[in-house]
Amino acid sequence: MSRLGLAIAVLVACGPALASTSTRVEAEQLASVSAPFAVTREHVSGDIYHYQFDLRVGSTPNARVRVHRVVRELSPWRPRPTTRAVMLLHGDxxxxxxxxxxxxxxxxxxxxxxAPYLVSRGIDAWGVDRRWTLPSEDGDISDMGGMGIDQAIGDTSVALAFARATRTVTDRDPGRIVLGGFSHGAQLTYAYAxxxxxxxxxxxxxxxxxDLAPDDADLRALACANAAAERDALEQGVTDSSNSLFITAGQLARSLPDEPSPLFPSYTNRGVVLTLAGLTWWLAPYTPLYHLSAPSFDAEGNVSGLSESSEERxxxxxxxxxPHQSMRETAEFDEIWCGTTPRPExxxxxxxxxxLGAAGGFGDHGLYSTTRVSSSDVTTLVVRRFGPERVAEDFGHGDxxxxxxxxxLAWGPFAAWLLRH
Known part of the structure; x- marks a missing residue:
């Protein structure tokens, strides 16, 4: 085991004895993690490296909390100390x-x-994967039915405690860190906070x-309908919300872009990805013109290209x-939007x-939630290229x-805010 891994293992095993007063609670929480744990390290660019830690937290097939850290190194396995840190939660x-x-x-x-961008600006970047990301295509998903928001909140707490304990060892900094998230990872960020x-x-x-604004009654009705359908699927024993559509569409667009699509035969493989990315509201109208990537349109109104993110990306x-995603988590996220279930306020x-919003994504519709918190320190930025009449082609969610x-447009302001907080 590396010197870093050994140091953390000692902190986990003997936390209350080694930790300062401010970190004893975190060390006690980490005592439930089985040790030793798996650690990997890989190069990103320059002096930036990616660490991955798999923490066993139970006996079910996917009872692991996978924690990530992207950091500049002074030497192998020796991170460069920082005074700022953020943990990022991924989306769907x-x-x-x-x-x-x-x-x-x-x-x-x-x-x-x-993450590497933030690291290059002196911010220690962490992350945690939700358990549904762990099994392979043919892996054991017998515990998928338990992968809901409560479990994700608990795993996020373990990951944050682990990050703070690690930073106590490597950075001499036991302080709290910023929690950030993208898309449904941001919804989980709100729920955890x-x-x-x-x-x-x-x-x-x-x-x-x-929280949905009163004017967004149509979006609330959509969430309620989706939640009901997803609950029905769960009652029928469906626990896996497969990501095969995105995987197949992406693979075929990369390998056979101009061939007819087996998914939607009236489109080419390239056309399927352009449509899924640029006209996302056809399948997922989270906002009236919601799209993953800003589209360019031809004279017939079809997506002819992407104007912000390359097709390759x-x-x-x-x-x-x-390959897998939790149906329970999806249902519970929709139930939060619907307002039919008790939820953290x-x-x-x-x-x-x-x-940080995207005009063609959740955008301005996300601003209402920022008015519902009790914080006196709220900063908002919606990235946009055009006025409201051109939302359909504006900066998209994934952009x-x-x-x-x-x-x-986005990372610089985010980094500046992190450096102030």
């Missing part, structure tokens, strides 16, 4: 790597990644809503999706909040992570 059909370090994905992407929040100093929500995002959130101009 993704994991930490494919959303935030896509150059390490399978397939690899040309997108440089938000309202339900627990003990490990976090601030939160950042990247393009999502949690979008197809890699799709193709690298985990945003008024319990008192830490600083940063909302926040994969667009050529994402560093200038």
């Amino acid at each position: 059909f993704a994991n930490f790597v494919t959303n935030f370090v896509p150059s390490l994905g399978n397939p690899k992407s040309s997108a440089p990644g938000l 309202a339900a627990d929040g003990r490990h976090i100093s601030a939160l950042a929500a990247l393009d999502i809503y949690y 979008v197809s890699a995002w799709f193709a690298s999706a985990p 945003l008024a319990k959130i008192r830490v600083p909040l940063f909302y 926040l992570l994969y667009a050529e101009d994402a560093p200038a």
